Amino acid sequence: MNQIIGIVIPCYKASGLINSVIKRIIDTTNKINNIATIKIYLINDCCPQNSWQEVDKKFDIKIIHHSRNLGVGYASKSGFYEALKDNCEAVIKIDADGQHPPEYLAEIIPFIISRSENEMFLLKGSRYCFRNRFTKIPIMRRIGSLILEPIARVGLNCRGLTDIANGFIATNSLTLNYLLSVNTNTQIFSRYLFESSLLEKSCSLKCQIYQFPMAANYGENWITSMESNKMIFPILSFWFKVICRRIFNQYLFNLNLGTLLLAIFLMAFSYVIYTFFFTISPSISLGIFVSAGIAASFTSMITISSICLCLFFFYDYTSGTRIKIVNFRYYLDDIFLRKVDD
Structure with a gap:
């Protein structure tokens, strides 16, 4: 028919x-x-x-x-x-x-x-x-x-x-x-x-x-x-x-690996922003050296956030x-x- x-x-x-x-x-x-x-x-x-x-x-x-x-x-x-x-x-x-x-x-x-x-x-x-x-x-x-x-x-x-x-x-x-x-x-x-x-x-x-x-x-x-x-x-x-x-x-309504990568990125990036504006920037303006611990944590969080963001983009692309x-x-x-x- x-x-x-x-x-x-x-x-x-x-x-x-x-x-x-x-x-x-x-x-x-x-x-x-x-x-x-x-x-x-x-x-x-x-x-x-x-x-x-x-x-x-x-x-x-x-x-x-x-x-x-x-x-x-x-x-x-x-x-x-x-x-x-x-x-x-x-x-x-x-x-x-x-x-x-x-x-x-x-x-x-x-x-x-x-x-x-x-x-x-x-x-x-x-x-x-x-x-x-x-x-x-x-x-x-x-x-x-x-x-x-x-x-x-x-x-x-x-x-x-x-x-x-x-x-x-x-x-x-x-x-x-x-x-x-x-x-x-x-x-x-x-x-x-x-x-x-x-x-x-x-x-x-x-x-x-x-x-x-x-x-x-x-x-x-x-x-x-x-x-x-x-x-x-x-x-x-x-x-x-x-x-x-x-x-x-x-990634928010449903939970998956991309959700985890995005959450880690947001937490690490938030720490970077907070530390820069409330610790590093005031110290620089006052001519005070930032402690080694803060400098190490700051650079580590930049690295972690960058890696997680790249992995998130890769995960998102491959899941398409x-x-x-x-x-x-x-x-x-x-x-x-x-x-x-x-």
Whole structure:
């Protein structure tokens, strides 16, 4: 019996693009209609261009309307809930502007179906798995990625994670129900940072993260509605909170070797700070020599705190999860198309 796969498309300012995207989705999924039944959910997030009206009436899709703009995250969640209500066994989110080639669906869907029904996972695309000269990425996107990805890997404790803002994602109904229902003291954002917050909650639920390479597809007239300058502080603030939450949950809420190393570091470092400001610094200002015992204990505690901090970082790194890479054949075709267009 075919599995029911829901494809969620948040739609906002996708005039001239959305109809082509849906047609490509239908053409692609028709090739695998022997293993999957596709349901398409288009969420009109109060688009000022009324992009949804460009969709061909012959396409069998469900359109969900928002009376006001609520953001890509909220629109995605609207589609997720609708797909779960229709008993979809897996859900794929794809952008309406053509950045996510629908042709990948011919391999994404069989991959999802092959997973165990009890496995919790999140499959996401990445435009930065491989470097090649045929994919053009806006320089600000590239710089932002180079800065934020190491911070994200620390915050999520995921080695190999790239392209944290990529919205081409797929998961099964079990994982989606957990993401939308289980309280882990994290929230899935409704606007910007939706993808990053989804990754954080997936990691907090111990989901396996899969990542597939895809070519970047920014058209000549591509623009973003995100004001980068205004988002710098919120983004850094978000990832700082993610790091703090993970450290608390992993080493304070749960006790392990990392907890011991962190406790020893904090005690030794506190002794160093206290001794310097209340013993060594006053003695220096008065021209008095510090006793050999205090000097020895001070240097010993610096050594102990440094060693424990290094061991803690090593323990934290080795306890992280490794992203699993899934290579789809269409990536080669995608790169070839970019080469021809170059």
